[in-house]
């Protein structure tokens with residue numbers, strides 16, 4: 453096995469025993485990147501020299517006995533997170549040359565834990581999308597089938613983990629952008645409770661929905677990453693001062709005596725039969741885990757897509773007002789006056805999907821329409837929250853498919869935004885309600901594409917989510933496969 457194929461916890465043991473150095477691991481990951489990146493295109497910016505330099509420093513620390521579980525481990529970061537002195541493009545032309553003067557809190561935390569940064573990953577422009585096709589920097593391919601999308605918007609982060617171009621990564625999830633690409637690329641992805649992880653230094657898309665979370669090769673790695681990134685941050689007013697448990701300590705406990713809720717609204721017509729059958733197989737395992745399943749109803753699920761596509765664009769239209777060609781980023785040439793400069797910079801700087809969202813959002817917030825749209829959508833959010841509150845009175849976790857279909861073909865949905873929006877139908881309720889959710893691999897389609905399973909838990913119950921995910925992961929015991937890239 454090459455070092456790049458291993459998990460965080462496996463590499464940690466090898467670093468500790470001296471069998472491998474961080475330099476060995478980092479060099480191995482960059483060899484892998486050099487071999488497959490052209491085919492996958494997971495990254496916008498690669499940080500090879502910095503990474504090798506940090507690896508050498510990590511090795512000194514490790515020899516001194518200073519090590520955390522992430523010391524010396526190569527991690528990739530979505531290009532929506534501010535990194536001091538390193539370009540942070542958000543997948544957009546308008547921020548093509550933006551270099552933040554500070555680090556996001558999660559970046560600081562990873563640095564303090566000794567992680568090595570491999571680079572900034574590709575994404576849908578400003579995280580608006582489900583396929584990574586809206587990036588200004590080109591399309592990321594699904595490592596399992598380069599004719600297909602990796603999901604989005606954290607498609608680069610998911611593909612990089614699946615293709616072994618990093619050991620783990622960070623993504624962000626506003627309506628499913630961690631869980632959906634994790635499902636389509638066959639990796640684990642967790643969206644924490646709103647407020648669990650600091651958003652300081654995360655470029656805002658929809659501030660009441662955005663969360664940062666890990667994308668990893670297995671559930672244990674996900675717990676390790678959560679241990680580092682979770683927690684209160686005085687720089688971020690929506691981060692919550694709740695205690696962070698040691699997530700890893702919950703993994704081996706099993707779920708004996710638990711009740712797993714199966715919501716009927718998540719098993720809908722039009723769903724891919726291979727997805728439903730993979731998920732149904734897992735439902736059949738519940739008893740073997742000493743737990744029981746119960747049918748539940750989340751009756752307002754069907755309003756989720758409509759509510760999300762008011763709230764998210766409305767908040768985006770306000771957040772993106774700051775890109776005006778003045779303060780930072782791209783400024784169009786040849787303007788005759790200030791207004792003209794604003795118009796030209798924004799017209800040329802943003803891509804089509806971002807403009808569509810800004811227009812929808814501005815319309816929804818305009819005077820006279822606010823009550824009809826944003827306020828109504830907020831009311832639906834309250835009802836959806838209540839659905840989940842009621843459900844968690846009778847079950848410990850909820851089990852659903854992560855996506856209605858496996859990865860679709862590149863270009864298949866680009867002309868039909870509604871079809872694209874519908875690929876988040878199972879993930880966005882967790883964002884609207886603020887609860888945590890995780891996607892883990894649960895099978896493959898006949899064509900060899902990964903299929904994901906979603907688990908949801910109550911507010912700040914990430915430990916329950918990870919406990920259940922770990923139990924299911926073990927029970928599913930999915931055959932280990934690796935995507936074939938250039939035949940390697």
Ligand code: GLN
Pocket residue numbers: 579580581582604605624625626627628629630657764876
């Ligand atoms: N696909 C959804 C959207 O386009 C969600 C994106 C996200 O979670 N960042 O808005």
